[in-house]
Amino acid sequence: MSYAFYPGCVSRGGCPELYPSAVKVAGRLGLGLEELTDVGCNGAGVLSRAVSDPINARTFAKAEARGLTQLMTICSTCTGVMGGANLRLKEAPAYRERINREFLAEERLAYQGSVDVKHLLWLLVEDYGLDRLRAEVRRPLKGLRVSPFYGCYIRRPDGILEGKPARKRYLEMVIEALGAEVTDFGGKGKCCGFPVLTANEPNSMAMVAAHTGEAKSKGAECMVTPCPLCHLNLDGGQPRAAKMKGTAIDLPILHLPQLIGLALGFSAEELHLKRHIVPTRQVAEKVSLLT
Amino acid sequence: MELIFKVYRHDPTAGTKPALESYPVSLPDGATVLDGLLQIRDRHDGGLAFRAACGRGFCGECTLRINRSGKLACITRVAQVAKDGEVTVEPVRNITVLKDLVYDVDELLWQKIAWVEPWLRPATAQPDGGYVIPDAELEPIRKAMSCYYCGLCDEGCSVIPFDRRFSGPAALTKAFRVVFDPRDGAARERLKRLGEPRGMWDCVHCYEANEHCPRGIDPTDRIFDLRDKAVELGVKSGTANPQVARHYDSFAASVRQSGWLDEGRLALETWGLGRLGELLPMAWRALRRGKLPVPYLHRKRPGAEWIRRIFDKVEKRS
């Protein structure tokens, strides 16, 4: 099956290590990706829905125009924002028609409502299958203690789960499929604080410190997240958050494709683990000793 | 049913420690947790402090943590929550406990609701026979006003545990009720106030509120409605947090020009050179690892002109 691939802005901007990791992993797994290059930022929950809904309708229409109905993202925020927009557009044909007419018609586009937005994480569990993933694992991450961190938008609101409550456990399922060990903690489904980095930095940093600190105290050696925005805060903000709290944390934060990539046999260099703010050396070393 | 109720007891003025006390309770099928608490008062301790008023799901007064999950005691059937014949009843989290199950709802809710100044300021004089308004415009207002201040959205809020002063989803839902009332004429002033620190921009839109609201009001979406309205009216921040407006403007300008986000530019324009200096250690670390894209150098996406046209049309419409 072919997927329309929506990489999002951050995977090549603030987290430039994510995009190549995702592409490598998809290639190894044999996911047929057709990247959408001529589409816009989905708004990330910042832009008002008045603007972002038409932009996203356009993205979906572009996918349809290429004969694709499955759209893959590698970002929880992209998934949530585009998924939410898609829900509105699908549920209210009149609304979709109005957007088609007002915004898309002059580009000779129209969104028919056939697209499904799927995070790589969902796609792996629901379409690809964990058994196939296990079969592709070259280097089981035996003994590596990993805490999951989802990012709000692939858990909430309810509608995003599309009637599949198990989506709230997929990260753990993937971590285990890769041979690693899950270090569970209460903050895994909570907010990373990134959305208020601008409006209220102290709150944002306090959230980073609380979640990374909790996972670390439960024994995690690293954290994995399917959301690069969470990554920006949990990794990039971690030193400052630790300083504001007056403690050391030093918990490496991995992108989901990086963790998968390690298990598929890619090297730390190939997955750009050195581009992180919190040093990932110990994780890389531990993994390199595995066979 | 024969059950054990484990009830949080504490008098903070007595210098003792909080404790879960066990009480045997005997209830008919279909009985609620409130029935159990009332029976404890009748049979074991008349001084057990908890709040309850209407007793049937209308007033929102008896919100408690029941077997570790926020619920209204009066419409929660014991049979549905009891685990191994036990029901644990505690005050909600992140709030000052006054005595036993009574907590400071003034701090959690009432002060915040007063802060949003939720009274109508009519735009026009009322015509004879009342305002003529399509019902579709009032339906969302009724929905928002079906909120009965149970506080479950605030209890589940991601921000309040870190900052109790955050106005929270309940108060912001109340704000929605006046901002979007077709009779109100003060949206701009209201949104300016709501835009100040601890107002709507402090919301992380994690959608926990939607999950916790028992009336299906979807408070997170109501906060998005407020923020979208603020953008539409050009009130993108309060006076004490101008960086919020700069962040929005920069974000929008970047997407408008190139179709996607210029993160370097966003950081620079949001914080300005002065604040960036303060954040220099962070910026330096990011730069060294190639994580801080050089501002203004990013390429236009193909088709960016169509994205720009979407912005133009939305602007023209509002």
Place this chain on the structure above:
Amino acid sequence: MPDHTVVVVGGGVAGIRAALAARAQGADVALVSKVHPLRSHSCTSQGGLNAALAPDDSWETHAQDTVAGGDFLGDQDAVETLAREAPDAVLELDRWGAPFNRDERGRLALRRLAGANRARACYADDLTGHVVLQVLHEQLLAARVPAYVEWVVTSLLMDDGACRGVVALELATGTLHAITARAVVLATGGFGRVYEPTGASLGLTGDGLALAYRAGAVLMDMEMVQYHPTALTGTGALLTEALLGEGALLVTGGGERVMAEAAPRLGERAPRDLLSRSIASRLKAGEAVLLDARPIGGARLGRSFGVTRHLVKAVAGLDLAKEPVPVEPVPHRTMGGVRVDLHGATGLPGLFAAGGCAATGVHGANRLGGNSLLEALVFGRRAGEAAARAAAAAPTGQGASSRLADEERALEALTARGGGPDAAAAIRQALTRTMREQVGLFREAAGLAEATRTIVGLQERHRGLGVTASGRRWNSALVSHLELGHLLEVARVVAAAALARQESRGVHARRDFPERDDTGWLRHTLASFTPDGPKLDAQPVVITRWPPGRRAY
């Protein structure tokens, strides 16, 4: 000690409306309430607000429906006032931002409620009271009226027969305060908690009635207790009568229409007293009675009865849109209260009353749906205005400090005496059982006399009882003790008045006197406090335009 010009006791619709009116007159007014205003019982009212707003409606027909609904016991001057001022009261809420439903032309939509001969009630889905209360509370915040929330009034400060404030217990600290004023408005709601099960909030313990009664005010029509016809069986959860108004049916287990005989014309839209008795008779005969809301349609049910539907689902696991649900009548609205004139004046200088705790005489022997919130608004405003006017001319009361000290000693004595919770609970349970069994939907002399004896005995026991108390802060045992005293006081009057009225009228159904008797009983029952029990008296019904006639539904 706090001092204000006017003090309003109670934060429901009547209380807030009174406070706003007093404030509008320039009075320094404060509100005292034992629960936060938004938790007041007003929020449970679902159906609507009657007002002759339709072009082809008139205040006269509203008044006429009200008088007939009340089985001609209503004071027609009060009913006229209610009906004339109803449209303004509703439009005021519209001005303040109440999101009442609109019709297809965007004007206030009207729904039909029981006992009305046409659609006359404006409404907000199934949350009319909740919405009205919120809008009033918003105005209270706007007017910056100080509110003493979770303060329980323990007595009225009487000075030479005039009311000049209240003594109140602040729950959060356990401190007793005197709040002095030149006028007091009681708006504490009804006394439905003399029954169990009941649709009444836990706090409806007749506080205002008992306080005023002990201070010398007169209680009126206390025998008139209305049952809500359609409570979800075994739960006390009320299903709004707007369901019946909008097409729901009452059927027996065998599929027979319950109201076919008793009200061939209005059927399920007959007044509550008829509905309740018809349903109760079927239940007594061993039949099940079901409310079938399916004729309303799933879409309308979801849109306008969402809260009711959710409630039924939560407490009974049934879906109104899919299946009929079993119903039974439960005690609901009390028509009796502190006798007041058209301005809420009780006859005691400085003391006013409005809403559920007052008897304006508008409801007569049976209240119509849609008239309660309305009465609270219209007469709440009038009482607030009158209190502000009276206060402006009144002297400051004397002796508040010594009264406060007396009260303090009484509370100390109570807590010093000690006592188990079971004794108080036993008294309350005996009271509610007696009221249910002997002063219920159908009554007769022997039972009523026995009820009186029982209640007198319970009062004795209550007087000897103390309170187990671990400190005064948030001492619910202490509050319950005071409330139980009020319940007993009020219940005794209900039983006595019910025994006295030897006829059947409206909600008052005597098995031994099954007919209405206009010659002997077209009059109000009055009760005054004496240490030996209520002294009963009577006063004529005010009749302006509508002579008593047969009720035909």
